[in-house]
Amino acid sequence: MHNIYPQHNHQHCIDEALLRARDLCQQHQLKFTTIRELVLTTVWSSHKPIGAYTILEKLAKEGLRRPAPPTVYRALDFLLDNGLIHRIASLNAFVGCNEPGHAHQGHFLICRHCQVALELDTQLIYPAISAAAKQQNFSVDTASLEVVGCCARCSETVSND
Amino acid sequence: MHNIYPQHNHQHCIDEALLRARDLCQQHQLKFTTIRELVLTTVWSSHKPIGAYTILEKLAKEGLRRPAPPTVYRALDFLLDNGLIHRIASLNAFVGCNEPGHAHQGHFLICRHCQVALELDTQLIYPAISAAAKQQNFSVDTASLEVVGCCARCSETVSND
């Protein structure tokens, strides 16, 4: 698990994400276009899930001509389809994925104080999900887990909720 | 686990849900008003998660003067707060809860063919979630799991997806 808290070198996270994205697109002959790269970079600007319209505004502020919603949503769809980001349904927001290729799984601990979404290793939870599904003869396509609470760091500094 | 597939006597589900709701409201001195009962009944009209605006239309068709969105959303909020229903974030929809009192947990198997949402016993998955959270010193408030796939019944009848 990467360290994702304030002290970490976040530029490293961004760089790695872009690297992984370029690799993946090259390998699968996908086009990592300008807008897709910009949106991915914006999603990776922190470990907090970010909304589509917030992305849109950030791009507008970066000198880009303000993109229309479909432009952003299409880039997000591309990134989702290829497992480069996850959608956090309970927040209507998007967050970078550490391990492209697991598009169908996203298990997150989301802090209600600092908003950071920590992605869990699928192996921690998936066996239980798989077993429960099997019990019902249910075949799993996707499984998203969104755990909301208070992270370790915030527990130290926050008195109460 | 209740049987929730076509052959079951669904009126029984509705009746039980209403009974539980009345009990719970009485015990906690909450008001189970007309609109709340109507919304709960509508949510329970099937085991498929239903959207707020669909509820609104159903109520309108049942002779009720078409309620405004806030009316429906307030009733839904009341039902959510008291654990009588769950919200399925990935569908923007609501579904009845079998065991009021577990408002903070909702683990579902959702069939992409028949849309039925089967609520899992929390005990099947929660231990794994709890352990993963503990590993991160993360304190859990709510945990929602939405597994999408194909249910046993549809697997038999559906060729492919």
Add this chain to the structure above:
DNA sequence: GCACCAATGCAATATTATAACATTATATTC
């Protein structure tokens, strides 16, 4: 060049949810 297909631009609109404030109903106290 030309035909094709994917990607993007653009305008309009659909869908989901909430804010703000007025009104009504219910309960409590006197």
Add this chain to the structure above:
DNA sequence: GAATATAATGTTATAATATTGCATTGGTGC
């Protein structure tokens, strides 16, 4: 029962999120 307080609902408007449909651009292969 009137006076008050509180909770619930009604009403209007609007915010926030997401998609549709169609025009345009841009690269790819022939």
